[in-house]
Amino acid sequence: MTDKELITGIINRDNVATQFLVVNYHPKVIKTAYYFVHDMNDAEDLAQDVCVEILESARHFKGMSSLNTWIYRITVNKSLNFIRKNKRKQLFSQIENVFRKQDGYHAIEPQEPSFADTNTDNAERRKILERSINTLPENQRTAFVLNKYEDLSYKEIAEVMNVSLASVEQLLHRAKMNLQKKLIVHYSEYSKNKPNHELRKV
Amino acid sequence: MNCEKFKNSIFAWSENDFSSFTTEEFEAHASECVQCSLLKEEIVKTMAIIEQDKHMETDPYAVPRILQKIENRQEAKNWWGFPVNKPALRPVYLGIGILVAILLGVVMGFEESGINKARIANNIDIESVRSELNVPDIMGDDVTEFSNQ
Numbered sequence: 001m002t003d004k005e006l007i008t009g010i011i012n013r014d015n016v017a018t019q020f021l022v023v024n025y026h027p028k029v030i031k032t033a034y035y036f037v038h039d040m041n042d043a044e045d046l047a048q049d050v051c052v053e054i055l056e057s058a059r060h061f062k063g064m065s066s067l068n069t070w071i072y073r074i075t076v077n078k079s080l081n082f083i084r085k086n087k088r089k090q091l092f093s094q095i096e097n098v099f100r101k102q103d104g105y106h107a108i109e110p111q112e113p114s115f116a117d118t119n120t121d122n123a124e125r126r127k128i129l130e131r132s133i134n135t136l137p138e139n140q141r142t143a144f145v146l147n148k149y150e151d152l153s154y155k156e157i158a159e160v161m162n163v164s165l166a167s168v169e170q171l172l173h174r175a176k177m178n179l180q181k182k183l184i185v186h187y188s189e190y191s192k193n194k195p196n197h198e199l200r201k202v
Numbered sequence: 203m204n205c206e207k208f209k210n211s212i213f214a215w216s217e218n219d220f221s222s223f224t225t226e227e228f229e230a231h232a233s234e235c236v237q238c239s240l241l242k243e244e245i246v247k248t249m250a251i252i253e254q255d256k257h258m259e260t261d262p263y264a265v266p267r268i269l270q271k272i273e274n275r276q277e278a279k280n281w282w283g284f285p286v287n288k289p290a291l292r293p294v295y296l297g298i299g300i301l302v303a304i305l306l307g308v309v310m311g312f313e314e315s316g317i318n319k320a321r322i323a324n325n326i327d328i329e330s331v332r333s334e335l336n337v338p339d340i341m342g343d344d345v346t347e348f349s350n351q
């Protein structure tokens with residue numbers, strides 16, 4: 001099914017087109033959302049929102065970019081909005097916890113996300129990597145995720161982010177430098193408190 | 203190459219970007235500085251997580267779940283489960299719409315004609331009609347006079 005056929009089918013509420021969209025794009029959208037939010041349940045919810053938005057706004061798709069680019073754009077925007085909302089929520093709950101602690105209540109610490117990773121070293125590395133990526137500015141993070149996790153070319157990233165090629169190049173360079181710096185600081189801090197042979201067990 | 207330069211070159215080295223240093227000087231420092239070598243190893247392993255995540259499997263039941271949710275959403279949007287959005291039924295809905303409009307027009311037309319009749323009836327001068335037809339006012343005072351005669 002071509003992009004045009006798929007969009008026409010979606011506009012006409014054709015069940016075959018809807019199924020084609022979900023079967024072919026939903027798993028991809030879950031993965032992209034996961035690379036941003038790092039939680040599978042949240043990624044699935046976001047992917048559902050993305051699919052609903054595609055179904056509802058297909059008639060606004062002008063075909064100026066490829067369907068793939070359009071879906072990436074919706075997914076990235078929804079994921080970034082989710083992260084922004086979550087940050088606000090976390091801030092409020094932190095403030096609430098401070099007041100609760102003052103009132104003598106013991107706040108329940110949020111649970112770390114769990115991974116089906118049998119290798120504990122890798123589970124720890126994943127947390128460090130995700131935390132470091134999360135602290136990158138939004139546009140650097142977007143360029144980095146699309147390039148490193150999704151293997152998109154600079155041109156494709158420029159289309160998704162609606163920026164120039166030069167901007168993508170600059171954003172990726174800065175993202176890598178910042179991430180490198182964060183990882184160096186993290187592992188150097190750790191190695192200061194550990195003997196050399198234990199650095200491997202970070 | 204000193205430790206600082208080495209650390210800041212780890213990403214570039216892992217991407218084979220040797221524009222600001224040579225692989226020989228990088229590897230020479232790694233072989234003589236244990237701390238930097240271990241740091242490089244750890245960062246490379248951390249970045250390798252990205253490759254692992256690319257091959258992450260998603261829940262195979264997520265697709266039927268989302269299809270069901272979309273179907274439920276669609277049904278909730280339809281009126282009493284009536285397939286309002288089915289394109290094949292659109293001419294039928296259009297026909298029903300036109301029929302309803304015609305019926306409404308007819309009903310309103312009838313009402314309008316009833317109102318006009320009432321309006322005409324209200325405007326008739328009863329006295330002049332009665333005198334013209336020479337009919338006595340059976341509801342008025344004349345009736346008693348008439349019956350007394």
Ligand SMILES: [Zn+2]
Pocket residue numbers: 204205206208231235237238239
């Ligand atoms: Zn060194």
